[in-house]
Amino acid sequence: xxxxxxxxxxxxxxxxxxxxxxxxxxxxxxxxxxxxxxxxxxxxxxxxxxxxxxxxxxxxxxxxxxxxxxxxxxxxxxxxxxxxxxxxxxxxxxxxxxxxxxxxxxxxxxxxxxxxxxxxxxxxxxxxxxxxxxxxxxxxxxxxxxxxxxx
Numbered sequence: 001x002x003x004x005x006x007x008x009x010x011x012x013x014x015x016x017x018x019x020x021x022x023x024x025x026x027x028x029x030x031x032x033x034x035x036x037x038x039x040x041x042x043x044x045x046x047x048x049x050x051x052x053x054x055x056x057x058x059x060x061x062x063x064x065x066x067x068x069x070x071x072x073x074x075x076x077x078x079x080x081x082x083x084x085x086x087x088x089x090x091x092x093x094x095x096x097x098x099x100x101x102x103x104x105x106x107x108x109x110x111x112x113x114x115x116x117x118x119x120x121x122x123x124x125x126x127x128x129x130x131x132x133x134x135x136x137x138x139x140x141x142x143x144x145x146x147x148x149x150x151x
Contacts (some may be wrong), residue, residue, distance in 0.1 A: 001075065001082060003067055012095055013062060014142045017045035017056055026039065028053035035091035035138065036131040044098070066097055073101035078113045088118075091125075091149035098142065099128060122147045 018040070019032040031051045034040045041047045041061025045066055047069050054062075074089070075082055076097045081089045092113065096104045104110050109124035129139040 001071065002087045002110070003064075003071055004093065006087060007067060007093040007097070008063070010090065010094040010099070010142070010145060011067060011147075012043055014094075014098070014145070015042075015063075017043060018061055024053075026055070027052075028055060029059055030083050035136050043079065060139035067093065070094075070097035073104065077101070077105050077110050080114060080116065087149040087151075091146035094142070094146055095125065096126070099140075103128070120151055125150070 009095035020032045021030065029042050030053045031039055031041045031047055031049055034044070039049050039051075041051050041062075042054055042056075045059070045064040049142050069090075071095050074093050074132075081092060092104070093107060095109070104113055107124065109121060109128070112121040112124050121132055125143050126140075129135050129143055131139060
């Protein structure tokens with residue numbers, strides 16, 4: 001199955017191409033700790049602290065790989081999404097990319113999606129806004145964007 005463009009757009013929009021020092025003429029991204037406390041580079045790719053800086057092109061390659069993993073996990077745990085509108089699949093692929101397949105696998109969100117209970121799924125999505133024990137405004141905005149795609 002092809003990656004929904006909306007999933008790519010969501011990930012890029014909410015992850016951003018981060019940590020490019022203003023004085024770097026090559027505009028390379030450097031590793032940083034995301035709000036949830038993970039070492040990250042580029043568009044939210046998990047990495048080691050000593051990962052070398054990367055170009056935007058390399059960040060997009062990492063993102064493509066990470067989104068394929070998220071797409072495969074999403075379809076494994078919510079196979080009915082393959083027959084739903086692309087927007088719904090994109091929303092849940094972005095959720096899975098952002099929080100990991102394990103979170104989707106064990107969630108009430110997964111049950112609601114598999115029941116095709118979209119109103120309840122929207123409610124469940126909005127619950128996933130915490131990082132480090134506190135509500136993160138960026139996650140709240142991201143979940144709102146995903147909820148709009150479930151309609």
